[in-house]
Amino acid sequence: MASGLTLKELSKQEDRFTHGHRMCAGCGAPIVVKMVLLATEGPVIAANATGCLEVSSCISEYTAWKIPWIHTAFENAAATLSGVETMYRSLKKRGRIDKDVKFIAFGGDGGTYDIGFQSLSGAMERGHDMIYVCYDNGAYMNTGIQRSSATPLGADTTTCPAGDVVPGKLRSRKNLTKIMAAHNIPYAAQASPSHWMDLIKKVQKAHSYQGPKFLNIISPCNRGWRSKTNDAITLSRLAVNTCYWPLYEIDNGVTKITSTPKEKLPIADFMKPQGRFKHVFAPGNEWLLEKIQQEVDAEWEKLQKEAKCG
Amino acid sequence: MAKVVAVTGNEAVAEALRQVNPDVCGIYPITPQTDMMQRYASFINNGKVDTEAVLVESEHSSMSACIGASAAGGRVVTATSSTGLALMWEMLHIASGDRLPIIMPVVNRALSAPLNIHGDHSDAMGARDTGWIQIWSENGQEAYDNTIQAFRIGEHMDIRLPAMVCMDGFIISHSIERMEYLEDAEVKKFVGEFKNLHPLLDLDKPKSYGPLILTDLFHEYKRAQHEVMTKVKGVVLEVAGEFEKLSGRKYGLFESYRLEDADIALVILNSAAGTSKDVVDAFRDRGIKAGLLKPRLFRPFPYEEVAAALKNTKAVCVMDRADSFGGYGPLFMEVSSALYQLRNRPALINKIYGLGGRDYLPSHAELVLNELDGIAKGGKINVFKEYIGVRE
Numbered sequence: 001m002a003s004g005l006t007l008k009e010l011s012k013q014e015d016r017f018t019h020g021h022r023m024c025a026g027c028g029a030p031i032v033v034k035m036v037l038l039a040t041e042g043p044v045i046a047a048n049a050t051g052c053l054e055v056s057s058c059i060s061e062y063t064a065w066k067i068p069w070i071h072t073a074f075e076n077a078a079a080t081l082s083g084v085e086t087m088y089r090s091l092k093k094r095g096r097i098d099k100d101v102k103f104i105a106f107g108g109d110g111g112t113y114d115i116g117f118q119s120l121s122g123a124m125e126r127g128h129d130m131i132y133v134c135y136d137n138g139a140y141m142n143t144g145i146q147r148s149s150a151t152p153l154g155a156d157t158t159t160c161p162a163g164d165v166v167p168g169k170l171r172s173r174k175n176l177t178k179i180m181a182a183h184n185i186p187y188a189a190q191a192s193p194s195h196w197m198d199l200i201k202k203v204q205k206a207h208s209y210q211g212p213k214f215l216n217i218i219s220p221c222n223r224g225w226r227s228k229t230n231d232a233i234t235l236s237r238l239a240v241n242t243c244y245w246p247l248y249e250i251d252n253g254v255t256k257i258t259s260t261p262k263e264k265l266p267i268a269d270f271m272k273p274q275g276r277f278k279h280v281f282a283p284g285n286e287w288l289l290e291k292i293q294q295e296v297d298a299e300w301e302k303l304q305k306e307a308k309c310g
Numbered sequence: 311m312a313k314v315v316a317v318t319g320n321e322a323v324a325e326a327l328r329q330v331n332p333d334v335c336g337i338y339p340i341t342p343q344t345d346m347m348q349r350y351a352s353f354i355n356n357g358k359v360d361t362e363a364v365l366v367e368s369e370h371s372s373m374s375a376c377i378g379a380s381a382a383g384g385r386v387v388t389a390t391s392s393t394g395l396a397l398m399w400e401m402l403h404i405a406s407g408d409r410l411p412i413i414m415p416v417v418n419r420a421l422s423a424p425l426n427i428h429g430d431h432s433d434a435m436g437a438r439d440t441g442w443i444q445i446w447s448e449n450g451q452e453a454y455d456n457t458i459q460a461f462r463i464g465e466h467m468d469i470r471l472p473a474m475v476c477m478d479g480f481i482i483s484h485s486i487e488r489m490e491y492l493e494d495a496e497v498k499k500f501v502g503e504f505k506n507l508h509p510l511l512d513l514d515k516p517k518s519y520g521p522l523i524l525t526d527l528f529h530e531y532k533r534a535q536h537e538v539m540t541k542v543k544g545v546v547l548e549v550a551g552e553f554e555k556l557s558g559r560k561y562g563l564f565e566s567y568r569l570e571d572a573d574i575a576l577v578i579l580n581s582a583a584g585t586s587k588d589v590v591d592a593f594r595d596r597g598i599k600a601g602l603l604k605p606r607l608f609r610p611f612p613y614e615e616v617a618a619a620l621k622n623t624k625a626v627c628v629m630d631r632a633d634s635f636g637g638y639g640p641l642f643m644e645v646s647s648a649l650y651q652l653r654n655r656p657a658l659i660n661k662i663y664g665l666g667g668r669d670y671l672p673s674h675a676e677l678v679l680n681e682l683d684g685i686a687k688g689g690k691i692n693v694f695k696e697y698i699g700v701r702e
């Protein structure tokens with residue numbers, strides 16, 4: 001089980017999310033799921049919101065999940081898992097089950113920031129013992145790259161296409177990690193598959209607390225980001241190093257940046273390899289790039305201040 | 311030994327749930343159900359039951375949590391009304407598609423708009439195609455009895471389907487009636503231990519619930535759901551037989567009231583059937599052979615049995631406390647489908663009554679029975695579908 005924190009140790013563990021899934025080559029989501037499960041010791045039950053991960057991992061008689069897994073709908077992974085967890089507590093209390101079980105929900109950004117927001121908020125407020133993992137690829141990818149409230153400013157999606165008049169998404173992202181922390185849950189954090197050690201530590205830390213925990217993990221999608229299939233790790237690293245996706249945790253109310261980039265790179269470095277931002281670099285849209293940079297800087301400043309206050 | 315009590319419908323159903331003491335329940339307020347699960351919450355907090363409640367933030371989450379809990383492996387209940395049931399709609403299909411025997415009292419209430427908190431059947435009728443078993447109750451006693459029986463029906467190893475137990479909002483949920491409770495031990499024994507089927511919590515044999523199934527097997531999956539529905543009638547009767555031995559109260563697929571030799575008949579659900587029976591008696595006293603059929607099992611609908619029960623009548627009115635706008639009332643559609651198979655069919659009309667809690671009066675039943683009497687004696691049908699009790 002996940003005790004050693006070396007790649008060698010981890011590689012010896014049995015995969016609990018296994019081959020046969022049908023996600024696109026180079027997709028970030030299965031990497032995220034594998035890492036989260038590698039960092040999880042002992043019995044675990046997963047719930048999954050409708051989305052790319054779900055539709056590609058359990059089809060007809062085939063499943064890539066070697067752990068008990070449940071999908072019911074799009075907007076309710078948290079509510080569904082809260083039911084599973086409640087039954088577990090009930091049966092434990094009644095002496096019908098003796099094992100200790102962990103609970104993890106996986107949802108995309110659409111299923112988490114948007115349509116599943118209420119169900120997530122409710123489950124966190126009720127205090128169910130679970131980790132909710134959002135694999136954030138910044139759009140409704142399964143239905144063909146539509147805008148969500150996690151879609152970054154300026155991005156081209158099929159419902160906020162970069163057109164002659166409107167240059168992609170004109171609204172900024174919702175800061176869900178902080179909103180979840182504002183539920184006064186014991187642990188909320190942001191992670192990236194590029195920083196696997198940081199990610200695994202966060203999962204382990206989250207498991208060490210009783211109650212609801214939230215992890216927001218960036219998950220590159222080469223289809224939606226219009227990027228190369230071998231760029232998932234590079235792009236998630238650039239997201240961290242440009243401070244677009246800072247790695248931090250809010251541990252019982254205390255904010256800590258868990259990995260600061262040695263050199264903060266310009267946001268353009270993250271955006272340029274992605275076709276969804278191509279128009280931002282076209283003449284006439286300089287203001288947009290500037291605005292995006294300003295926003296990243298302001299958010300990073302704010303986070304650093306919060307981390308200083310502890 | 312039965313205990314005679316004077317209680318409301320909500321109180322009686324809460325009591326049935328207390329006696330069953332399920333593993334998990336979802337609780338969310340909506341008039342007129344609120345008071346039922348509120349009572350249940352107080353049973354929990356006063357140690358009368360050891361159910362784990364999920365105090366959800368919506369009915370959608372309530373049904374989602376119930377589905378999760380039921381798939382995890384255990385006995386699960388929730389209750390709702392009206393828009394709460396409407397909000398669950400997506401999840402109702404998932405509960406039945408996943409074959410999870412969740413039991414849910416539904417305190418029938420109108421749907422918005424306009425906003426109205428009173429009783430009609432629009433909520434449960436809107437959920438008739440969701441794959442749930444539906445059992446309807448005339449009064450508090452029936453709601454109590456049906457709730458207890460629903461566990462046996464839904465959880466039956468040949469069935470494994472969710473079941474709703476319907477009763478009229480306010481008219482039943484909030485009126486005090488004399489009724490009989492079974493002993494706790496009797497209910498416990500009757501309902502029995504919950505038997506698991508493919509629980510998620512069987513950690514040694516991991517299962518995946520809720521796959522994507524496209525054109526290869528979806529059709530077969532749905533046919534299996536259809537097939538299991540055909541077995542429900544038998545189980546309902548078997549359970550009713552056992553329940554009669556325990557309680558002395560007889561239940562069937564529907565109640566036939568003075569129907570054997572009836573020329574004219576009303577088909578009517580729930581509390582209004584009680585009012586109508588009095589009027590049927592009055593017509594009988596006048597020498598008019600009136601009768602009544604009160605459906606109990608609405609899903610699956612017992613078409614052949616209903617047809618057989620009505621086959622000798624001359625004119626029938628199906629009374630609907632819900633409308634399918636632009637169509638006939640939902641109960642009418644079922645009864646007319648049932649009667650179509652007969653070689654000699656009674657004349658059939660449809661009345662919509664009592665929407666949003668509008669009183670259904672004996673005079674309404676009288677009017678309808680008089681109209682049926684005229685039709686039975688060779689009169690013409692003026693209008694097939696009509697609202698009655700309307701303020702003009």
Ligand SMILES: Cc1ncc(C[n+]2csc(CCOP(=O)(O)OP(=O)(O)O)c2C)c(N)n1
Nearest residue numbers: 050051052074108109110111139140141142
């Ligand atoms: C109630 C409901 N509305 C809409 C959909 C259609 N739908 C299915 S998956 C999906 C997008 C999922 O997006 P996200 O949660 O970001 O996950 P991703 O596919 O990007 O991994 C949508 C819109 C649905 N299944 N259910």
Ligand code: SF4
Nearest residue numbers: 024027052221222223
């Ligand atoms: S569309 Fe994107 S998120 Fe979906 S499977 Fe492909 S790469 Fe992954």
Ligand SMILES: [Mg+2]
Nearest residue numbers: 108109139141
């Ligand atoms: Mg997404």
